[in-house]
Amino acid sequence: MKHNYLSNTPLEDAKANYFDFVKKSGFKFQTEKINSQKSNGRILAAPVYAKLCSPHYNASAMDGVAVWAEDTYGASEINHITLDKEHYTEVDTGDALPENTDAVIMVEDILSENNGEITINAPVHPWQNVRQVGEDLCMGDMIASSYTKITPYFCGAFLAGGVKQVEVIKKPVFGIIPTGDEIIAPDKDPEKGEILEFNSSVFSAMLSEWGADSIVYDIVPDKKELLTEAVKKAKSECDCVLLLAGSSAGRDDYTSEIVSSLGTLCVHGIAVKPGKPAILGAIDETPVIGLPGYPVSAIVIMNEIVKELVGIYYNVKIEEEKTIKAVLGKRVVSSLKYREYIRVTLGKIDGKYIAVPLPRGAGIITSFTKALGVIEIPQNCEGIEQGDVIEVKILTDEKNIENALIITGSHDPIIDEIADILKKKDNNILVTSSHVGSMGAIDAIKSGRAHLGAIHLLDEKTGEYNQSYIDKYFPNGGVVLKKGVKRIQGLMVAKGNPLNINKFEDIVGHRYVSRQRGSGTRILCDYLIKKYNMNIDDINGYDNEEFTHTAVAANIKAGNADVGLGIYSAAKMYDLDFIPICDEEYDFLIDEKYIDSPLTKAFLSALDSDEFIERIELLGGYSKEK
């Protein structure tokens, strides 16, 4: 088992060396001529000068009659002047002024028309109501300088100036080569052990947003000769080559060898996490980059390196991302060895931005779909404490962050359904939810890290839900409990219940999958263990924690576990058998301060909508008082 070691080059050094290297290798823009009509959004490679005046003749600016201004001098309210057919010509807006005329009388200003004679009561001066040659543009005027980004208005000005083609910077073409024996094309259906290739779709869309085109090549298996051929072909057809995966140091990772043999390997291994196993090199003037196989790692390298490479091609500085100061909603620990990038959701509470870290796994692309910001933890920093103020690169407008409703606490698919109903009513509101369990919700509301908390907390003594916890944790009040839904909790087991699990006590001796500590479902589990005098040590998998009901169901469906506690709708979704245990109350805890905020009101109105009732009926296992 071969194993190469990667370097751990700090990002700044890697970038400085590599960009210097590719510039010296001759990586720079090409140009092309395109029709002015279709040039919107492109970047000019050279200044554009008008070839024609606009207007290119003296044009009537109005509908009316063209006259020789001198013929109208002296006309007034008391001295009307009449012009015969020899002394005026009817003109429409845009018509060329006839010979021997130098002004236009507007149709509204003609007093009368009789036998071809017109009468006026005011003079016009030379060039009145006339667009003189060159009013807008004169031949030879520079319409736009080099490197101007063409707007719709420029398309018009180019044509107005008689410029039918403009020289623009050719979009760079990035060749994207997906690799890996386990990867299959995204139009196929994956078997076990096969992964749909989606990275190329992500990168090609990112490149397009940065002004680059891309060619996505067929997936290449982990065979050195095939990979070499693919790189050579892409090199001959593209301005830059991206190899997806194969940049690590595993037994099938040939990228670094290929780059070294065909060209120059500049950097292999960057001190960032995720993203470490990146390869930066070039073959002749063509940059060749090996991206890590995990989507989140690769996206980090795309954003940190490839985006700037596109900027180098275009010879523009990449805009710095906007940052805001935010309070960190949850402690993060980090390695001293790497600069770490952590995606966060954001919202504004009590005038402060709150950043809540999202899952950090390199394979979790949904951390990017949910992220509103990214924080960087420097190399040589062990982590950041909850409550610390940090700088966050924002991925959206501040306004959108201010319109984000932060819901945290217990997981239930109904939160997404409410968010969807809400979004359809008011597209400006964004719901960001995180699953920290019911006790997490109480903590977040207490410390001002969420607008709403979702809870279902059973009081072991009374058998009632939620209220006693509020009394305990908010002795001075300040929060409102809004009733949500009733839902059925029970045991999820494989279809047909092959292990014959019929009551909670039956979980002993089977592989159990648990919810995380602090979740209402875990508290229910503990309550049941106590109620039935069971012993935690007898439960195989009590520490095997998942964060959502669907994750529990997915693990049972996959055979990773035999049984788990969860809600009916999750069992139904996964076609599992379900042994009901109890009904519980899933409610919303709201800080009194936000009860009248537009965000909260919109949420509660979606919760009370008919559409929501229809949706929970479809999900199954819920009921709601109207």
Place this chain on the structure above:
Amino acid sequence: MKHNYLSNTPLEDAKANYFDFVKKSGFKFQTEKINSQKSNGRILAAPVYAKLCSPHYNASAMDGVAVWAEDTYGASEINHITLDKEHYTEVDTGDALPENTDAVIMVEDILSENNGEITINAPVHPWQNVRQVGEDLCMGDMIASSYTKITPYFCGAFLAGGVKQVEVIKKPVFGIIPTGDEIIAPDKDPEKGEILEFNSSVFSAMLSEWGADSIVYDIVPDKKELLTEAVKKAKSECDCVLLLAGSSAGRDDYTSEIVSSLGTLCVHGIAVKPGKPAILGAIDETPVIGLPGYPVSAIVIMNEIVKELVGIYYNVKIEEEKTIKAVLGKRVVSSLKYREYIRVTLGKIDGKYIAVPLPRGAGIITSFTKALGVIEIPQNCEGIEQGDVIEVKILTDEKNIENALIITGSHDPIIDEIADILKKKDNNILVTSSHVGSMGAIDAIKSGRAHLGAIHLLDEKTGEYNQSYIDKYFPNGGVVLKKGVKRIQGLMVAKGNPLNINKFEDIVGHRYVSRQRGSGTRILCDYLIKKYNMNIDDINGYDNEEFTHTAVAANIKAGNADVGLGIYSAAKMYDLDFIPICDEEYDFLIDEKYIDSPLTKAFLSALDSDEFIERIELLGGYSKEK
């Protein structure tokens, strides 16, 4: 000569009535299914749920060996454990975990491999180095809610969740019908009286930026039957129809009649300037809008009405444009009858934004290519004074405005050349120049409305240029004069000099075209009139003012005038004959405060560059000390 009168409906009323009307008529979005791979930038019409877990099987997260975790328990530095071939399986990242394994030992953590046996010194726990089913996404999880704008990351998440197609809002198709007898297709060469049709290119690019597609139809002449047929065809093929021109009240303006006869005319005539003669109507559920023929008028209606119509189709609120407070650099007068839109350049001087109004003609599309902002003068307001603080809608980032170098004063094409050289060196700097003449430059620098002023001011007593004016207008100093170029001024006359004009005195008896009051060239003209004891009243056209040398040349070329004073390069550009009068010094006046600013330095370095020398040699008539 027919003449309809337009209404003068205030914009807010026109919008409220019309948008209410089109919503009731049933104007709303259609949906379509598209491949997730190509969905970036589109808007979801429905929520997207994962159809597959991601990963959809337990996958090795590392290159290494898959084992049953229990087999490794007890391994330590002092108690190595050896596993034979039956108890481990080699796996690559992404491989499915074999039956009866639940953890992966990283290749780096294997101490040795011998005869198929491996030795380790640390245990792994269950699911260590494994991406469990659903780590990223569980089947049934909502990946994105309705109306989400799809990002590159969502393209990846959809595919990761096994969703190969998504339902998005179909882009609305706008039918654009250019009309008018004087209009010709943009691929033709215009004769006198013909205008290249460029509005459709501008609007189709604007629509594309707002998320709409467009079909541009052939130009329709001003014939009612042809226009009616064209509208019917476009109505049957598009979601919205735009008729270009024909919305005024002139003799050939049929749009309002056609809309009335085929559907409903809602508004004809809006109290905005430019933009008044707009028509808002609908045929069945299809909005039909008549746009004014002048590009600036039509663009105002596009921005104020059509943009919001696209928003209504998509069911999103149109984002409000960002505004800044700026000091008005020049007085503007406005009509009490209309809300007026005036385009402005912007820059920052002494910590304040300065807005300088651009030409206001409805035909001047370059006012949009030069604008960095737009000011609105309310109906019932007569105008705004120079120095007043006003609100400006900005059309670019504030950062770009801060990087704008404001040059004002005398016109010379070399300013654009310097701007182009500068832009090629540092794409972040923007030069905004306006032509207010040399005396205007002195005034602007004195009152802090420009960074640099371009001047060529002749002292009649000494025959010297510029310095004596500085001594007079800046008695306390505070400015620096930077030498620019020497250039030749003279008389421009038609090719072959048919009127035999050989010296300045010869202009008497011919049609003269003048530069504006306050320009250095006008001062030169006055100096020459005095020198040769001529009488202003004898000069036919002394009040016929143009603002640039190229505009003077264009008017002579077009036969609007016989002779004018200007620089050699303009005469050369227009292939005119040129009678040299004198050499003059065209210099730059700089407020001392900005002499060391990066913007000024970049400008002066471009002025001193070899490339600039090459360019002025090409233009002709210039010299510069190195």
